Amino acid sequence: MIPVADAIQIVKNQTRGLESERVALSQALGRYLAEDIIADTDLPPFDRSQMDGYAVRAADIVNVPTKLKIVGESAAGRGWHNEMKTDEAVRIMTGAPVPIGADSVQQVELTRELDGGEAVEILEPVTLGRSIVKRGAEIKTGETVLRAGERINAGAVAVLASFGYAQVNVGRRPRVAILATGTELVAVDQKPGQDQIRDSNNFSIAAYALLGGATIQRMPLAGDDIAQLKQQIAGAAERADIIITSGGVSVGRYDFTKTVLKELGAEIFFERVALRPGKPAVFARLRNGALVFGLPGNPVSVSVTFNLFARAAILAMQGAAETELEAGTALLSHSIKPSKDRESYLPARLSISEQAQLLVEPLKWGGSSDFIGFVRATALIIVPSGTHKIDAGTLVKIVYLPQ
Ligand code: AMP
Numbered sequence: 001m002i003p004v005a006d007a008i009q010i011v012k013n014q015t016r017g018l019e020s021e022r023v024a025l026s027q028a029l030g031r032y033l034a035e036d037i038i039a040d041t042d043l044p045p046f047d048r049s050q051m052d053g054y055a056v057r058a059a060d061i062v063n064v065p066t067k068l069k070i071v072g073e074s075a076a077g078r079g080w081h082n083e084m085k086t087d088e089a090v091r092i093m094t095g096a097p098v099p100i101g102a103d104s105v106q107q108v109e110l111t112r113e114l115d116g117g118e119a120v121e122i123l124e125p126v127t128l129g130r131s132i133v134k135r136g137a138e139i140k141t142g143e144t145v146l147r148a149g150e151r152i153n154a155g156a157v158a159v160l161a162s163f164g165y166a167q168v169n170v171g172r173r174p175r176v177a178i179l180a181t182g183t184e185l186v187a188v189d190q191k192p193g194q195d196q197i198r199d200s201n202n203f204s205i206a207a208y209a210l211l212g213g214a215t216i217q218r219m220p221l222a223g224d225d226i227a228q229l230k231q232q233i234a235g236a237a238e239r240a241d242i243i244i245t246s247g248g249v250s251v252g253r254y255d256f257t258k259t260v261l262k263e264l265g266a267e268i269f270f271e272r273v274a275l276r277p278g279k280p281a282v283f284a285r286l287r288n289g290a291l292v293f294g295l296p297g298n299p300v301s302v303s304v305t306f307n308l309f310a311r312a313a314i315l316a317m318q319g320a321a322e323t324e325l326e327a328g329t330a331l332l333s334h335s336i337k338p339s340k341d342r343e344s345y346l347p348a349r350l351s352i353s354e355q356a357q358l359l360v361e362p363l364k365w366g367g368s369s370d371f372i373g374f375v376r377a378t379a380l381i382i383v384p385s386g387t388h389k390i391d392a393g394t395l396v397k398i399v400y401l402p403q
């Protein structure tokens with residue numbers, strides 16, 4: 001049995017990044033950058049007005065109201081490119097370039113036009129530089145804006161668009177084949193017969209894998225049958241970068257996943273982790289290079305072991321800089337009595353207290369098969385092995401669950 005941290009390290013060590021590919025910006029959301037993103041222009045590219053109003057010289061407005069002569073108009077995309085002199089004003093719109101000679105913008109609400117648009121009365125003084133964003137204040141040409149390995153979120157899409165990245169290099173999405181094993185399983189559209197249950201793991205694994213950026217290939221359900229499992233895993237390996245199975249990794253008489261992996265000549269990196277839930281998690285590599293995660297069958301164990309181990313590989317293949325679950329600390333809202341022999345990852349829900357503290361509430365759950373209780377989980381509480389009890393109000397380690 002190896003510690004969780006060692007298992008995660010092994011996954012990282014054994015996972016190679018996939019090649020990068022160029023995708024259209026419209027397809028880039030959620031992908032991982034395979035190149036640094038460099039500003040090809042200053043932003044803003046010119047001194048820009050932040051308000052609709054009048055470009056003025058602050059020093060002209062000593063007493064108010066002050067009357068200034070309107071000498072032109074600067075609109076967004078159509079600036080006024082002469083020099084503004086003292087006691088003059090230029091009508092200006094948000095996003096428009098500030099004319100040479102002007103040093104401030106007074107917002108339109110604090111002005112009044114006179115003489116049929118020939119002049120303007122400035123009703124309030126304006127501080128120097130008011131409502132102007134100077135050229136390059138946000139970023140300068142040549143600066144690195146985003147780095148390879150960062151995830152492209154909606155904000156990053158806007159940045160990429162601003163700097164002309166109509167296409168962008170990203171890590172290829174890993175192809176993940178998903179295989180639920182167990183003679184008791186029937187498909188979601190079937191009514192379970194005697195001793196049967198519907199397969200849910202294929203769906204939760206697919207959902208988590210999609211959240212991690214993978215593409216999915218669903219294999220047909222496999223019974224607890226060596227020949228069938230072998231055929232399915234070997235078949236999946238032909239196209240997949242990662243194969244994720246569920247079920248059949250414990251010590252039961254009909255747990256055949258490890259047997260099959262060994263028969264296929266797989267290199268097994270670990271097969272027992274000091275983790276609750278999820279002790280029998282398996283990590284291996286088939287001869288052709290495909291990684292295999294043999295997750296336990298219990299649905300909550302699946303969620304925990306997927307997110308600790310398989311997710312790290314999915315992200316690492318895409319070149320993600322950060323492959324582990326986001327971690328933090330929170331105040332425990334109710335006391336817990338975890339299992340003592342292994343590190344526990346307990347389903348929990350985060351909330352913010354009225355005192356603005358992050359609280360974590362351990363969810364009542366009936367163990368690793370209780371995925372109904374797990375639905376509300378937004379985090380896992382990490383409890384070191386050997387812990388007997390943790391009192392309410394204690395600061396505990398947590399990881400956020402991808403949602
Ligand atoms: P196993 O790891 O094969 O011993 O399975 C542990 C428990 O998880 C058993 O109660 C199984 O019926 C259940 N289980 C296994 N596979 C699935 C699945 N795909 N969907 C839902 N439950 C499952």
Ligand code: MG
Binds near residue numbers: 181248
């Ligand atoms: Mg089973």
